[in-house]
Amino acid sequence: MGKKRNWPAIYLSIMFVILYAPIFYLMFYSFNSGGTMYGFEGFTFDYYLEVFQNTRLLIIVLNTVIIALLSAVISTIIGVFGAMAIMYVKKQQTKNTLLSLNNVLIVSPDVIIGASFLILFTFIGIKLGFASVLIAHIAFSVPIVVLMVLPKLQEMSPTLIDAARDLGASRMDILTKIILPYITPGIYAGFFMALTYSLDDFAVTFFVTGNGFSTLSVEIYSLARQGISMEINALSTLIFLVTLSLVAGYYFISKKAVGMAGMGVRK
Template structure:
């Protein structure tokens, strides 16, 4: 009976992964099609990748997207760690619950509502839509994600660690930098990489706050897809998938190193 359940679970997982990855592999496969369509594979070619790397406008958009993602992930990680510490150290249960609830509301709110609210806010404040409006928006929706990933690591930490460091004469800064931050490092890395990936693939919020002369990759891919099938999009999707895979592997390696350092 156990063997049957084990085999059925493996079959279920294989079906789930097939549904998730088959469309991606389909795009990657036809990015090498010399026929220019996604219905008949005529032959292997790298022409679409060459065309992609000679598209100056698209390369600038890729650079804009990476810069926005790195800046927003870095700033939101710092703010998110501070926010998680504020919630963790709150003495009153009502205050802690209220802060956590306000944080979670931003996570479950629809992206369309968040994007529209930011558009109204920037218009009212007279902020020109472009680089800074996109950056601020990405920071805003990334901070709650970092908080929700860092907070469990703080809750796992035994209070005796802080008490012991206090008894040994550690200052508040020493407790933060030598006890708390090393312990929550895996959560910090998880928050950073999650914020980075959210920023890279965000479309709904960015669509509302982009202005003339500035756009991100998600919005550009959507605009090109509306114009018709172009295998440059397939080539771009293949590169993005590879980049995301490298990010996941990098996060896994850093998380493993952080866990080993904490154990030591």
Template sequence: MQKSKFSWANIYLVCVFIFLYLPIFYLIFYSFNAGETMNSFTGFSLHHFSELFSDTHLVIILLNTFLLAFLSALIATFIGIFGALFIYYLKRRSHRNTLLSLNNILIVSPDVTIGASFLILFITLGTLFSGFSLGFWTVLLAHISFSVPIVVLMILPKLQEMNDSMITAGYDLGANERQILKNIILPYLSPGIIAGYFMAFTYSLDDFAVTFFVTGNGFTTLSVEIYSRARRGVSLEINALSTLVFLFALVLVVGYYYISKDNQGRSKKKKRGVLR
């Protein structure tokens, strides 16, 4: 009985790998193709990669995308921390639930809706203020606002499992509100904050729909650029770029794994230090 159950799980895993990873590996494989199409593999070559790096336009877009992800995640994390604290410390349960629901609706609502509504907002702002136009700043604002709910959602559980008498103990030991926030609450929440930052970072990095709406003529991100190039026929340069992005994502996941493990195992390492 148990054995058959086990094999079902294996079949599921194999299916997941085939359907999700095979296309990616196929794409990566052809980024090393010496030829110019994905019809046949004519030999190993890195010339698509060198082509990619000599394409300054694309490299600038790549850097812009990362700068955008870095900044939007940073600001969203900052706002999200206080959002989570605000929701947690709301006295009325009904208010708290309402705010939390509003927060969650933003996460599940389609990107297209969010993108379109941002476009309308920015265009209205553009007609009101002559200096306001679509570009880096509008994309940044949009990314921050769809990242904040995610950060809030990553931090709230940690806040809810926090022992409130810890705060009382902080007052008892002479700390004021600011010191309690800085020395007790924030360090305690740090695993949630780091997770929230990484989530916001990746959401910003791979967002297409919202960005597509609010990006102007001068500014574009990687996902939008790949989309527009793919419409003109995929060049293997895009494969090379995808390979790099995939590797970067892999590094990110592994990095996150070690950071979270380090947070949990911090005390253990210190113990070993004592015994040594």
């Protein structure tokens, strides 16, 4: 009898090809000296130089990074305490209600979220720009952080907290020396997920940006409407590489955090 074919591996290979082939096609032609998406004529870095020489684009990159970092940090802090509030609430009905409210922003279409924020900011008089984008990014990032942190809280044995209380630990000691170190992998996961969601978001950002302020996703959309440009390919390639490095960084940091947590438990 012949060897059985590994259908799951074949299926995954086909899916990866479908997902990544367009990205690698875009990256390949970002080096095309011919300036088109067909007929590779020669290798050049000119379009990457154009990206770095474009002052307006560099300012937009800086805006995007600042928004992503600020929203990730603030949403991680809010999400961690939100997850603890959901975890340690006494009534199950209240817990289910809070979880349902938390998941609304995740399951809702981005267009609806963006339009809702636009109406809200217009109604309360917040000028569209940096502040509106930051608030919107924090809002849709918090539920993601909660979902990343909550499983780690559920894994933690209640006896750890009970033992700490029996030994005279204060609430602050329990929080800083027991709970936070244990859920560190979930905190890292929530932070990096919030960071990547903020960097990649287009739909919500498109609604809440104002004149004079933009992010990379909105800028790429604007450039793409003007026609095919190798500068877009170069910029998209750089974004993909940065996102890939963030994923790799999250993997190594979370792996290290899990190892340190394991050592702490053994001690």
